[in-house]
Amino acid sequence: MRLSISKSKNSTSLYVIESIYENGKHSTRVVEKLGTVKELEEKLNGQDPIEWAKEYIKELNKKEKEQKRDVIVKYSQSKRIEKGVQRSFNGGYLFLQQIYHQLGLHKICKDISTKYKFTYNLDSILSRLIYGRILFPSSKLNTYQESKCLIEQPDFELQHVYRALEVIAKETDFIQSELYKNSLSIFKRNDHVLYYDCTNYFFEIEQEDGFKQYGPSKENKPNPIVGMELFMDGDGIPLAFNIHSGNTNEQITLKPLEEKILKDFELSKFIVCTDAGLSSIENRRFNDKKDRAFITTQSVKKLKRYLKQWALDPTGWHLPGVNKLYDISLLDKDEDNYEEYKSKTFYKERWIKEDGLEQKLIVTYSLKYRDYQRQIRNRQLERASKLIEERPKSVNKKNQNDFKRFISSTNVTKDGEIADKVIYSINQDAIAKEEMYDGFYAVCTNLDEDASVITKINHRRWEIEECFRIMKSEFKARPVYLSRDDRIQAHFTTCFLAIVIYRYLEKYLSEEFTSSEIIHSLRNMDFNYIPTEGYIPTYTRTDLTDILHEVFGFRTDTEIVSLREMKKILKDTKKKKILRKI
Numbered sequence: 001m002r003l004s005i006s007k008s009k010n011s012t013s014l015y016v017i018e019s020i021y022e023n024g025k026h027s028t029r030v031v032e033k034l035g036t037v038k039e040l041e042e043k044l045n046g047q048d049p050i051e052w053a054k055e056y057i058k059e060l061n062k063k064e065k066e067q068k069r070d071v072i073v074k075y076s077q078s079k080r081i082e083k084g085v086q087r088s089f090n091g092g093y094l095f096l097q098q099i100y101h102q103l104g105l106h107k108i109c110k111d112i113s114t115k116y117k118f119t120y121n122l123d124s125i126l127s128r129l130i131y132g133r134i135l136f137p138s139s140k141l142n143t144y145q146e147s148k149c150l151i152e153q154p155d156f157e158l159q160h161v162y163r164a165l166e167v168i169a170k171e172t173d174f175i176q177s178e179l180y181k182n183s184l185s186i187f188k189r190n191d192h193v194l195y196y197d198c199t200n201y202f203f204e205i206e207q208e209d210g211f212k213q214y215g216p217s218k219e220n221k222p223n224p225i226v227g228m229e230l231f232m233d234g235d236g237i238p239l240a241f242n243i244h245s246g247n248t249n250e251q252i253t254l255k256p257l258e259e260k261i262l263k264d265f266e267l268s269k270f271i272v273c274t275d276a277g278l279s280s281i282e283n284r285r286f287n288d289k290k291d292r293a294f295i296t297t298q299s300v301k302k303l304k305r306y307l308k309q310w311a312l313d314p315t316g317w318h319l320p321g322v323n324k325l326y327d328i329s330l331l332d333k334d335e336d337n338y339e340e341y342k343s344k345t346f347y348k349e350r351w352i353k354e355d356g357l358e359q360k361l362i363v364t365y366s367l368k369y370r371d372y373q374r375q376i377r378n379r380q381l382e383r384a385s386k387l388i389e390e391r392p393k394s395v396n397k398k399n400q401n402d403f404k405r406f407i408s409s410t411n412v413t414k415d416g417e418i419a420d421k422v423i424y425s426i427n428q429d430a431i432a433k434e435e436m437y438d439g440f441y442a443v444c445t446n447l448d449e450d451a452s453v454i455t456k457i458n459h460r461r462w463e464i465e466e467c468f469r470i471m472k473s474e475f476k477a478r479p480v481y482l483s484r485d486d487r488i489q490a491h492f493t494t495c496f497l498a499i500v501i502y503r504y505l506e507k508y509l510s511e512e513f514t515s516s517e518i519i520h521s522l523r524n525m526d527f528n529y530i531p532t533e534g535y536i537p538t539y540t541r542t543d544l545t546d547i548l549h550e551v552f553g554f555r556t557d558t559e560i561v562s563l564r565e566m567k568k569i570l571k572d573t574k575k576k577k578i579l580r581k582i
Helices: 037-043 049-066 093-102 105-116 122-135 140-149 158-170 172-184 254-264 281-286 305-312 328-333 338-342 367-390 428-435 451-459 462-473 485-509 515-523 543-552 563-572
Strands: 002-007 012-022 025-036 088-090 193-202 225-233 238-245 271-274 293-298 317-319 322-326 346-354 357-365 407-412 418-426 440-445 526-530 534-537
Touching: 002 049, 012 037, 012 049, 025 037, 025 049, 037 049, 088 140, 093 105, 093 122, 093 485, 093 515, 093 543, 093 563, 105 122, 105 172, 122 140, 122 158, 122 485, 122 515, 140 158, 158 172, 158 485, 172 238, 172 254, 172 485, 193 254, 193 462, 225 254, 225 462, 225 485, 238 254, 238 485, 254 271, 254 281, 271 451, 281 293, 281 357, 293 451, 305 346, 305 357, 305 440, 322 328, 328 338, 338 367, 346 451, 357 367, 357 451, 367 407, 367 418, 367 428, 440 451, 462 485, 485 515, 485 543, 515 543, 534 563
Parallel strands: 193 271, 271 293
Antiparallel strands: 002 012, 012 025, 088 526, 193 225, 225 238, 293 440, 317 322, 317 346, 346 357, 357 440, 407 418, 526 534
């Protein structure tokens, strides 16, 4: 604030004014009218009005720094709002922006821009594609339009987005390797354990082309698909990804991506943890070299007969830290210890040599897991019985997880004659065969570690599956509405970067909030813009928003955030700021 002296023919008036920025223009406004010089001379008993005014304004500025002033805004019930003027903005992206800059993605964009020498702002485009994937997932066209809802407006056009996609696709490997290197200077990465998995995404088309090929869809969609491979570190942070055509066998995808990690990330000593579908003997051999190792799930049903008999034998089971052998067939009968046993995981282990590869086979048994499997099966049996009773004609081919696998049919009478009517019933033999494996779980590894350590590492595989779930459900990464392979590659690059930033956000919060709660809060952190004054939060303050502000070191949950304060927040979120340790 400063002094303004306005002279007229009859008097000289003094005002307190301040600079403002409105509708893209710098201007001033009157904060307070102090009076005319003559009025002030009479009031101040001879004191110089101008000197007094300067001291008065100096005191006002001092108080404003110490304590923010109250803001009074006047609205008219008859005055219509201006047409085409945006008044509502989202500020939830500010927390994502701080992590984006903390990971140095803006510097990566700068390096790429220097290489290609284009004029559009790649940093602005990539950041908006990432924020948009989390806050308002949709097509690239809609993402561009929705970006105008952020407090900081986009400084690019739609044509620049599609041009940038081509560059992002070419530099996908560079972006991933640089992102990993940048993260090391801020966070300690748990890259001694790497989890690997694959999924696929469908397109709303029927014609195959490029990456888009027909293959076994995870969602049983009759559409062309594209496959995605993902490595995740031991703390649940995605490490690297790749895209392959939908008709590619997933078992052959691990080695090329792992070789890329060995080369670009300069990693050499780690354990690769995969599920049974990706655990080919070739993949196990590939990680049975040098300082690498593997842990992979193993289907008990597919074990050789002698190993299956050993695995299902109820005797010879251990508990970690207990020097005693258990018979798991007696656990249900031990009423005194049953509840305690229900929370335990029993195990047995042995070394085996299959196809010239030595590996340790660890089988676990859990009463809780057994009861869970039986609960799921009972629900499926209820559905199967209902189908037989109400819609028997709907019984058709079934897969290994379909409840219809428990339905058997016969069209032969007791005398062996062909019957006119097909009879459906619940297949008790199928139920009995499946019940044999209830509660059992197995893994193979070349590590000579304690079984409890191996199973604990393997248990965290659920986090990589959750990464895929978040990308598909919350981020709406599919169906994909792009046709060119380079743009498809760029689309999944932004999805990968979005899940990396989101996972770090989860780690910072370190509280029991679900992904939907976190993302919903960010999406709803809207502000009403008051010209010349600032931004009024219109979202609901919660425990989650409190923690967000505490962790990231700025506040947007005051009754109004002044323009000056918001400008400072925007600047601070673009600094490489060390947040609370993970």
